[in-house]
Amino acid sequence: MEFPDFFQFHLPTRIVFGKGLSADFSAELAELKVTRAFLVTEKFLHTLGIPERVMTALQAAGVAVAGCFDEVVPNSEVALCERGAELARKAGADCVVAVGGGSSIDTAKAIALLLSEGGRLLDYQGAQTLTRPLKPMVAIPTTAGTGSEVTMVAVINDPESESKISLVDRFLTPALAVLDPELTLTLPKRITAATGMDALTHAVEAYVDIESSPFSDALAAQAIRLVSKLLLAAVTEGGDVEVRSGMQIASTLAGVAFNHSMVGVVHGMAHALGGMCHVVHGEANAMMLPFGMEYNLDARERKFAEVARFMGIDTRGLSERDAALAGIDHVRQLNQKLHELAGLPTALSQVGVPRDKLASVAGLAMTDGSMFYNPREVVEDEVLGMLERAH
């Protein structure tokens, strides 16, 4: 057994789970002592009536809806966050409620920050620069994958510097996460598959990277078990609320895990593929995960063997290395099944990534913060090699 020299485990988010909970979480709202909520959400969710459901719940709990900002797009930009914060300020909001996927929650974090502290978003780039709590934030995820409802990180696009800025601060962590699996019942197959693979990637990377601890390991392990058991069913039987519950829980468990130990080379590549070629985050992770696992195999053989066991593989009689390899093979098979069932892409060429762009993607990936936490030093040539093999 080897324990880290130092680790911290801190979970400021109150996590509540329940079928239908997004329609009534008044008990939790009462404790936040807020009166005017500013909703941050995505336009298409109106067609499912999800923001409306949350607004009704807020009003029933005596919290006025100060505004509903539904302009969030995948990979929100600085200007959008600053405009949202301005609207929230004018509306006199004293709390921010995110309803949506990872981008909505990250945008809400940026809005809560600017609403509470003022200034420009770029002023807060860094790590733990805030010194006091922000106006409380509530996160209600409508996908099962991002984990952002329990993390201290917000990633926002900055077109001016052609990069993503990262805000990392414990005070950015939402005060309340409302997990309602009913919100994910109608999630299309391909999004279910992609977000589920994002959750699996969070868990696997959190489990092996340099900042992992016994606490993050325990949560990552359970997330891997749940995703491995339930993801295919979530795609084929999307209306099954038990299956959706398990995926929602797995996603949040993985979120808490990677909020502590961070992610690694797979996310580094996925962020670059998203930034330069607009590859959907979960799909990029799914395609790169087996390659990233192979890349790190030598550095974490025992842990990858454990990952294989969490995935439900019978590794009796196998060496640690063979067990680890069986786990990697399992991920490839899972991707193949998700391709057949949900149309998840299995190669970068299928999502319009031009081969001649791979070198610049590799270059951009090298500047990603995730690379620092990877268990093995990341080398640009080898990143390019992985991207080429995944093409």
Add this chain to the structure above:
Amino acid sequence: MGFFRDEEHLYRCLGGLFEKVRRDPAIGPKLAAAGLVIRFLYEEPDGQITIDVKNPPDSSDTFFTTFYGKSDLEPDVLMTMKADIGHRFWLGKINLVAALTRRQIVAKGPIPKILKLLPAIQPTYAMYPEILKELGEDKILL
């Protein structure tokens, strides 16, 4: 009582290291490649050291420029910490990621760019104690 008596003592010791590093043909160019203005803001005793690896160096035998005390340069990265933490950092006794987590060091600016510099500054951890010995400052060695 911390390691440094006053601001001047802080500049003498940490400055001793930075002056050597900016002339070091192995480390200097690697830092210069980052293209950043980095300011270390120290507390107890108060002081600030600015490292400019963005603009051309002030003399031909160095790879970047250093400023001790207040400077008008706008920093890309601002690192705030107690002077004792700074001292222990350059002795290689501080895990930067843990220190950021614990708010022993507050970093403002593009964090990935700072983390990328860590491998390049690895050799300085061995240089600093040697420099302290040369300066006759052995007593503040850990």
